[in-house]
Amino acid sequence: MTRRRVAILGSTGSIGTQALDVIAANRDRFEVVGLAAGGAQPELLAQQAIEFDVPVVAVAKGSAAQDVQLALYAEAQRRGYADGDHDVPRLLIGRGSSSEVAALPCDVVLNGMTGAVGLEPTLAALAAGSTLALANKESLIIGGELVTSAAEPGQIVPVDSEHSALAQALRGERIEDVRRLILTASGGPFRGRPRADLLDVTPAEALAHPTWDMGPVVTINSATMVNKGLEVIEAHLLFGIDFDRIDVVVHPTSVVHSMVEFVDGSTMVQASPPDMRLPIALGLAWPDRVPDVASSCDWAAPTAWEFFPLDDDAFPAVDIARRAGRFARTAPAVFNAANEVCVDAFVAGDLSFLEIVDTVGRVVEEHVGDPAVAATELTLDGVRAADQWARERATALVGAP
Structure with missing residues (x-):
């Protein structure tokens, strides 16, 4: 099996670290050719680079470059590289360095960055002809047609669990047979609470997500439902479905990741315990699957799936996003x-x-x-x-x- 060459943007974040977990367990399938990170965790970035023998590392924050360089040397020495048999990675510095990594010759670019800064790396990956495993939903959302028109059919593979679920349910189906897409939302830590009960919410409470382990921005976006609003726009851009045929339901256990309802009345459901390694692995290997990357549902155990309507009064973010x-x-x-x-x-x-x-x-x-x-x-x-x-x-x- 030919190994896929992978570049990871946002390697020290939640998506990036889990992607490297997947790659570490499947080194016969993947090799890492580039890493990019902001620079806030130089030791972790250095460990990743040396562990996976990465030739190119980018750090966006110029003031962190020296810390990353020193951390690389220290990590290399700790692993016995002082004899000169191994190379320390080439270091790229500055805001555009992530785009340089995205443009490297490789098979897959995983964009796990957070926020609008991911747009130019997304465009760079598409221009280079690599498959874009997209966890940085913001780049697609703010780029809109700039991104979709730059992508060849099938070049963007969604990594958000909801859109990965939709992509899986739509494989082999005709888009004209789709009645609606149904995105599931965990409801975050404040599910069921009316607007009046949210007046005094603290950041600590908003960061206490009941089912997912995510970075702070995405976790708070989940609490406000802004994340789900962004995902509605993302679903429209990825699959070409009108906004009035994209619905949101609250599903507290996050086992059903999303659903596709077809014109004949049938509904395709993608279900698995909440674990981002599954959609990450699919993004890296698409259209193939990586065996045993995550646990499956225990169908022998009594299980109840509950779904609730979204409270638009307490959580108006989805309506604003549709607008x-x-x-x-x-x-x-x-x-x-x-x-x-x-x-x-x-x-x-x-x-x-x-x-x-x-x-x-x-x-x-x-x-x-x-x-x-x-x-x-x-x-x-x-x-x-x-x-x-x-x-x-x-x-x-x-x-x-």
């Missing part, structure tokens, strides 16, 4: 950028939990209500400008008395 997604152009970029600012403000204690989505909604409405925005075509510069405007506007609203 942004239907408007398209740069509105999804504004939705995402304003949310990133508001999440940071919430964690810092400068914004209440409910004000996160309320502020995002206000920024989106201002943007889509601007006649000049409606008359513009989507361009990369336009996305950047809208992203910057949304961050500045959200920051101003957060600081307003």
Whole structure:
């Protein structure tokens, strides 16, 4: 079996570390040709690079470059590389370094970065002709047609558990036979609580997700349901299904990851215990499966699957995302950028939990209500400008008395 060459963007984050777990258990199937990370965890990045004998490592934060370089030398020495039989990786530095790794000759680029910074690496991977295993949903959402038009059919493989489930259920099916897509949401830590009970939520409470182990931004986005709003836009862009045929239901145990309902009344369900290694492995090996990468459901044990409607009053983020997604152009970029600012403000204690989505909604409405925005075509510069405007506007609203 020929090993697939893999580049991992965001290697020290939740997706990146789990991807390397999958690769470590399947070294006969995969080799790592590049790693990219922000630079906040230099020792971990160095351990990954030396452990997997990675030739190229990128660090976005220039001030962390020296720490990463020293950590690489220390890790190499610890593993006995001082005899010169092994090379220390080539180090790329700066914001564009992730795009350089994404453009390396390889079979698969796993984009596990968080936030809008993943857009240019996503475009770089597509331009290089690699399969894009996409966990950085924001890059697709804010890039919209810029990303979808750059991709060949089948070049983007979703890694979000929900969209991986949809992709699996749709294999071999005709898109015209689909009645609707049904995204499941765990409900986060505040499922079932009315809006009035969310006034005094703390960051610690918002970070206590009941079923998934994710990074802080995604975890808080799950608590606000912003993550599910982003996923609705993502599903529309990935599968070409209209927004009025993409629904969200709350499924607390996160065993059913999403469903496809067909025109004849049948529904295809993808189910497995919540473990991101499964969709990550599919993204790396698509269309093949990696044996024993995660545990399966125990069908001998009594099990109940519960589904509940989404409370749009307590969690209006999905409706706001639909508004942004239907408007398209740069509105999804504004939705995402304003949310990133508001999440940071919430964690810092400068914004209440409910004000996160309320502020995002206000920024989106201002943007889509601007006649000049409606008359513009989507361009990369336009996305950047809208992203910057949304961050500045959200920051101003957060600081307003």
